[in-house]
Amino acid sequence: MRTGEPLLEVGGLRVELGGRPVVADVDLRIAAGDRVGLIGESGAGKSMIAAAITGVLPEGARTSGSVRLDGRELLGAPHRQLAEVRGRRLAMVGQDALTALNPLVRVGKQLALPLRRRGLARAEIAAESAAMLRSVGMTDVERILRSRPGQLSGGQRQRILIAMALACSPGLLIADEPTTALDVTVQQEVLAVLDRLTRAGDPPPALLFISHDLPVVARSCERVAVLRGGRVVEHGPVGDVLTAPEHPYTRELLAAARLTAWPEELVP
Ligand SMILES: Nc1ncnc2c1ncn2[C@@H]1O[C@H](COP(=O)(O)OP(=O)(O)OP(=O)(O)O)[C@@H](O)[C@H]1O
Numbered sequence: 001m002r003t004g005e006p007l008l009e010v011g012g013l014r015v016e017l018g019g020r021p022v023v024a025d026v027d028l029r030i031a032a033g034d035r036v037g038l039i040g041e042s043g044a045g046k047s048m049i050a051a052a053i054t055g056v057l058p059e060g061a062r063t064s065g066s067v068r069l070d071g072r073e074l075l076g077a078p079h080r081q082l083a084e085v086r087g088r089r090l091a092m093v094g095q096d097a098l099t100a101l102n103p104l105v106r107v108g109k110q111l112a113l114p115l116r117r118r119g120l121a122r123a124e125i126a127a128e129s130a131a132m133l134r135s136v137g138m139t140d141v142e143r144i145l146r147s148r149p150g151q152l153s154g155g156q157r158q159r160i161l162i163a164m165a166l167a168c169s170p171g172l173l174i175a176d177e178p179t180t181a182l183d184v185t186v187q188q189e190v191l192a193v194l195d196r197l198t199r200a201g202d203p204p205p206a207l208l209f210i211s212h213d214l215p216v217v218a219r220s221c222e223r224v225a226v227l228r229g230g231r232v233v234e235h236g237p238v239g240d241v242l243t244a245p246e247h248p249y250t251r252e253l254l255a256a257a258r259l260t261a262w263p264e265e266l267v268p
């Protein structure tokens with residue numbers, strides 16, 4: 001990557017589904033190690049932006065604009081090239097671990113796959129898998145490795161997804177509502193794990209954090225973009241956007257979060 005060139009550069013991105021634009025004119029620049037939040041109401045197009053970046057748009061979606069990773073254009077690039085670049089540099093944690101994990105295959109086997117591809121021997125794979133689970137705060141490691149995803153709690157599955165996503169040391173981690181499906185107390189624990197691990201990497205990955213939960217974004221990110229009807233209506237440093245929102249829609253979001261003034265302790 002050339003110096004000063006962003007890790008991810010999304011320019012004039014447009015996504016149409018069934019002839020209807022669901023993402024329009026979206027620009028987003030993320031440099032190595034940046035932590036960027038993307039917020040907006042349900043249906044705003046947040047997940048479609050993530051899908052355009054990761055290359056898993058619904059069938060029939062039409063895209064235009066540009067998605068560059070390490071300076072290479074991904075929109076419309078050949079499938080092989082996409083798989084290679086995305087597999088190496090990009091990882092994603094979604095909302096629903098049950099669909100992201102294979103329900104029939106034991107966790108240990110799913111964790112082992114990428115490790116085997118990296119050429120690790122059997123004993124190393126066992127040690128590394130256990131270490132991955134401990135890194136996301138799990139103690140009952142042997143049992144979890146033997147379990148199938150359906151035998152675990154939602155919080156445990158989400159921790160496993162985080163461990164798997166970070167195992168390949170991605171340059172960019174996209175987290176799309178990673179805790180929305182969890183109970184409030186479990187949400188806090190899983191967020192703390194995500195926060196700790198993404199800040200601790202060497203080098204730490206850049207983070208694109210998608211959420212409708214403003215306090216979460218304020219804690220985890222340095223910059224934030226506010227999305228409405230597929231368009232970015234406001235973006236800037238988290239502290240600026242949330243303490244002095246310029247767009248009426250951002251003010252609405254703040255009000256909806258029942259925060260009229262942004263609590264001091266949440267402003268970075
Ligand atoms: N598979 C699909 N086929 C057709 N339209 C879709 C599909 N998935 C999403 N959409 C539409 O695209 C728009 C953007 O959806 P998207 O999933 O990106 O919203 P979101 O901001 O992620 O919302 P949420 O906070 O509920 O996850 C919505 O109008 C949605 O109805």
Ligand SMILES: [Mg+2]
Nearest residue numbers: 046047176177
């Ligand atoms: Mg979504």
